[in-house]
Amino acid sequence: MGLTLYYVEGSPPVRATQLCIRALGLNVQYEFVNLFKKENLQPAFLEKNPMHSVPVLDDNGFIIWDSHAINEYLVTVYGKENDSLFPKDPKLRAIIHQMTHFDTGLAFPTFAGMSFRVLFAKKKDILEESIRRTRDVYALVEKFLEKTKYIACDHITIADFSIVTTLTTLEVFVPEISNYSRVAAYIERCRTTMKDYQEANQDSLDMFKAAVQERLNRSSL
Numbered sequence: 001m002g003l004t005l006y007y008v009e010g011s012p013p014v015r016a017t018q019l020c021i022r023a024l025g026l027n028v029q030y031e032f033v034n035l036f037k038k039e040n041l042q043p044a045f046l047e048k049n050p051m052h053s054v055p056v057l058d059d060n061g062f063i064i065w066d067s068h069a070i071n072e073y074l075v076t077v078y079g080k081e082n083d084s085l086f087p088k089d090p091k092l093r094a095i096i097h098q099m100t101h102f103d104t105g106l107a108f109p110t111f112a113g114m115s116f117r118v119l120f121a122k123k124k125d126i127l128e129e130s131i132r133r134t135r136d137v138y139a140l141v142e143k144f145l146e147k148t149k150y151i152a153c154d155h156i157t158i159a160d161f162s163i164v165t166t167l168t169t170l171e172v173f174v175p176e177i178s179n180y181s182r183v184a185a186y187i188e189r190c191r192t193t194m195k196d197y198q199e200a201n202q203d204s205l206d207m208f209k210a211a212v213q214e215r216l217n218r219s220s221l
């Protein structure tokens with residue numbers, strides 16, 4: 001059996017978990033869940049995750065959902081003792097949680113609102129309110145990065161997997177990150193230092209961008 005990840009292409013939380021899986025060098029089987037065909041609402045999937053979201057991890061029958069929880073679990077169980085991706089130091093852990101809650105509470109829902117509108121409700125525009133919220137996210141991350149190279153400290157942690165995947169996907173809708181120099185430098189740092197960034201984040205992000213671009217019918221984003 002081993003590890004199975006239920007996933008969909010393009011999803012920032014799925015990509016966050018894939019970055020973690022790649023960083024840990026884990027061997028994982030992938031099960032595609034087609035959200036457009038509502039496979040996530042089928043009883044068998046709801047049994048695994050009543051929240052009907054991906055990613056979901058099955059570790060030999062132990063089921064866990066939510067990318068942040070999955071990443072904590074993977075590093076705790078399969079990482080090195082005191083793995084730097086999720087260090088045991090309580091203060092650092094608190095900051096990692098602070099940043100993953102920022103992702104869940106503000107950054108990801110900002111993405112999800114725009115994504116639902118364009119891909120599922122098939123609208124061809126983005127609401128002003130969503131653009132304003134995205135700018136808030138960029139400005140907050142710009143502020144967070146005043147003191148550290150990565151989002152929680154000076155090295156990569158699981159919080160970075162969540163923040164970088166969400167930020168790079170927000171940029172698909174509101175391509176203004178170049179106005180935020182620390183955010184732009186941070187994304188470039190993640191791109192060049194995270195293991196298998198291209199395969200775990202960029203490839204799927206590019207597919208997502210092409211799908212959004214097609215729906216919005218813009219020549220460039």
Ligand SMILES: N[C@@H](CCC(=O)N[C@@H](CS)C(=O)NCC(=O)O)C(=O)O
Pocket residue numbers: 010011012013035040051052053054055065066067068104
């Ligand atoms: N907080 C969750 C969010 C997961 C989530 O909302 N995933 C989206 C794809 S990006 C999904 O599965 N949406 C379908 C649904 O919620 O019904 C996580 O980090 O895993």
